[in-house]
Amino acid sequence: MSASRTYKARGIVLRKTKLGEKDLIVTLLSEDGSLLRAVAKGARKPGGSLAARIDLFRVVDALLAKGRNLDVIAEAKLAADDDAVPFGLEQSACASVVAEIVCTVAQEGLEHPRLFAMTSTALSEIARSDARTALAVMTADLLKTLASEGFTPSFDTCVVCGKPVNAGNAGGSVAVSLEDGGVVCPLCQRPSDAVLVDAAVLAWAKVLLYTRFADVGGLEIDERTTFGVLHFARQWARVHAGKDLKSLDFVFTGGLF
Ligand SMILES: [Zn+2]
Structure with a gap:
């Protein structure tokens, strides 16, 4: 050789x-x-x-x-800079989702700046976090990875006409067009492609997208809301990455969380 x-x-x-x-x-x-x-x-x-x-x-x-x-x-x-913190069962389930989305967006022979740093940071944060935080870090990683591909949801302004969309009262829901890429106002809403997303879930999706992985554990997000954001992120990945993330089945139904 x-x-x-x-x-x-x-x-x-x-x-x-x-x-x-x-x-x-x-x-x-x-x-x-x-x-x-x-x-x-x-x-x-x-x-x-x-x-x-x-x-x-x-x-x-x-x-x-x-x-x-x-x-x-x-x-x-x-590698010398891998901290080698072992992955527990819940942490492994979360890491599997991180790996699956990376396998979906990355390609052989195509450079993708930031993806390595983003992924290695998410994985080491997941390994050292408790189950609740690991779930939130994984959810943040899904949104960040899709955003790095150019798929950032419009959270506050109608994707069709650009007018501000008010989330309304607490407990309300907001119409989101997954295909068009974010919230839609009542005037632009087409029943055929709009899904209703809990306003709090959408607000937390935005927070998770823009929070550093190391700071996710400090957020006051409950597990039910995290699962709501995760459900949204799964739909987002299905439409924009063309992939139904199979590893999420275990997270949703495996009884770990
Ligand atoms: Zn509109």
């Missing part, structure tokens, strides 16, 4: 899928925000040490060899 056919890469382990009897295909988010898929040969053999060093949701430094189709991970180790 000549030196020119090997290269080093740092990446977040997003997904591991079985390949044949003994191997794994590992999907990484590279530092430049592109996806990198590579084979970890023998990673599923009993006692294989490579698999143990390619843990899900961790940042790894890998040495790769160019392959004909997929590149091959020759060596991997936990």
